[in-house]
Amino acid sequence: MSETVAEHWNAVYGRVGERSVSWFQEVPERSLAILDRLAVDTSRSIVDVGAGASRLVDELIQRGFGDITVLDVSGAGLDQARARLGDSGAEVRWTVHDVLTWHPGRTFEVWHDRAVFHFLTAAEDIERYLAVLDRATRPGALVLLGTFAEDGPTHCSGLPVSRYSATALAAAFDGYELVQSWREEHRTPADAVQAFTWVALRRP
Ligand SMILES: C[S@@+](CC[C@H](N)C(=O)[O-])C[C@H]1O[C@@H](n2cnc3c(N)ncnc32)[C@H](O)[C@@H]1O
Secondary structure, eight states: OOOHHHHHHHHHHHHHHHGGSTOOSOOOOOHHHHHHHTTTTTOOEEEEEEEETTHHHHHHHHHTTOOOOEEESSSHHHHHHHHHHHHGGGSSSEEEOOOOGGSSOOOEEEEESSGGGGGGHHHHHHHHHHHHHHHHHHEEEEEHHHHEEEEEEETTEEEEEBBOOOHHHHHHHHOEEEEEEEEEEETTTOOOOEEEEEEEEEEO
């Protein structure tokens, strides 16, 4: 039987500690800089899709965001963040679910995805992601996405990824307005450099 997406990622988080994964960031500087650049107020509802053990949630709590949802297909990844935060994470909505089949039952004003969308290499999976984004947001919502850049890695955690220029990434979200794009050179814990493309899009 083939490994499910959840089994794959639970095994990844079970094998190595939070600080050893290639995507680890002590502080998610780029994501925070984008929130600052776009003057995203702490009253905005925000979902971090495929958050894993990311420390973005710590920073959002620290800044005073009051409506934070964190979703990941891997319960093991989210557990690392929950354990780290303890009581201060009590108000966060922790959601173990595959983003491609998620029915949030509500909408968010800010959608954040760092290094998750690029794992979607089949056109039908991208369509499913866009359908979820459509039901999880309303016009005016901000969509903040970070993927490997055209000269970034071809694989991550044993899985192939799609690599994007800012133009190609924005084009994948047909009809969304490109607000701004950035390039980031992420340094991994093993001291490798990975090029990322970031875009901020606005839902029309
Ligand atoms: C490279 S990690 C990035 C984690 C986090 N966004 C960060 O920047 O630290 C990719 C994450 O996406 C999650 N993931 C992969 N496919 C997913 C899916 N279909 N639905 C939800 N989460 C998924 C994995 O479990 C993992 O936590």
